[in-house]
Amino acid sequence: MKSFDLTGRTALVTGTSRGLGARFALTLAEAGADIIGTSRNVAAMEDIRGQVEALGRKFFPVALDVGSFESIQSAVREMRNHTARIDILVNNAGCNVRKPATQITWDDWNLVVDTNLRGTFFVAQQVAAEFMIPAGYGRIINIGSVTSVAGYAGLAPYCASRGGTKQLTMSLADDWGVHGITVNCLAPGWFKTAQNAVMYEDKEWVEYLSDRIPLKRPGQTGDLDGPLVFLASEESRYMTGQLLLIDGGISTGATRAVPKK
Template sequence: MNARDLFDLSGKTALITGSSGGLGLAMARGLAEAGAAVILNGRDASKLDAAAQALIAAGHKVTTAVFDVSNEAAVMAAFDGFDRAGTAIDILINNAGIQFRKPMVDLAAEDWRRVIETNLTSAFLIGRESARRMIARGRGGKIINIGSLTSEVARATVAPYTAAKGGIKQLTRSMAAEWAAHGIQANAIGPGYIVTDMNTALVEDARFDAWVRGRTPSGRWGTPDDLIGAAVFLASPASTYVNGQIIYVDGGMLAVL
């Protein structure tokens, strides 16, 4: 296989959760440009349709799946629908996530559970259903979980997010441990500080913005497009012997004191 073919996703189908905008949509576009048919997921049907139409207009093969990734019954129903439609998912990117900032001493258990279920439990649920089908088909597959800098380090006021993203790192390793024998590669991407809607308040905070730029060796915030290369690599034949790893796309932040 030549170098160009190593990154070719033609004939593959990818499900990207939380992909009506931000990181998910950028990675979906990257996979589509590499040749994959993509399934966009979210809870807002109108926003999801607008994202899909933009990709379709660019010549890509796109469908949508509206369901709540943290609801097991909804996840099961969605995969039953994929089965009925004859849709075989070769690549899964578990991207859906939320943030919630509050000191732990003021944190309600309900808010803790909401963040854990959306950021971590959903990756387990959708990863499980994808893997069941990948194993049954016997041709392997790719699972990419989205972690964070907080898969490694912590910041005040984001305890549930930090716990969830730390869990993503270990869930990824568990997936590799159990499914590598079936030809499934499970890896993760750990984004640094990226300009997205979820981080708008931080970007607009002059002091925090200066801290990010000063703390990051690259001297800037990341953009959603910065994740495309890692996503295509981990989704492609180029990463066939890479398993259980997390690639940090953070401008070097974790590498320095």
């Protein structure tokens, strides 16, 4: 379908140095978009930059720490000096701290909630004000999680931040629909990346997790490509404020109610 084509669009993907963000940048570039990538360490984007440029698309790397308002403002200024348009924003930068709730420190809480929720909001605010509202067009995709709708032991600040991401998405959709901007939340289930690699070293845990997922496996590279392009494209034009869960069904709360054969 022609309207999934992103040729001529510019997409900002935060947290492009590795993991899901690197894949999002590549996927949008494959669909035709030029990419602005960010990391706290610009050199860490060399690999993804090469991959995007090999597709014939442009890649502009920008230093950004979403934990600092000054950094967000200065990054958006740098983007403005580079380009007149950002059509698509993928608010992907995020972090996690895995600990029992009684061991979470004040600083742990602030790190996770400030990065994942405050960072998502202020990046969206600055990009909308500088690029999308004046243009009367935008596709904002906030990366949420299955934890936007479910609680997990050991992930209290993370779940709180991702629940907030979902609510923030609805609020911004209502704020900015009048400007031709859609705001949706793409919510992955469990995908193996640097953020959670240690969990996947535990075979027993992977078996336990897979058993609880109706499709019987964690997420794999490529599972988010189609949903991402859909949300970034014309095909999602009448959808805003929504949560799109790509999680193999684990958000159904699947728990075995019969003995295992």
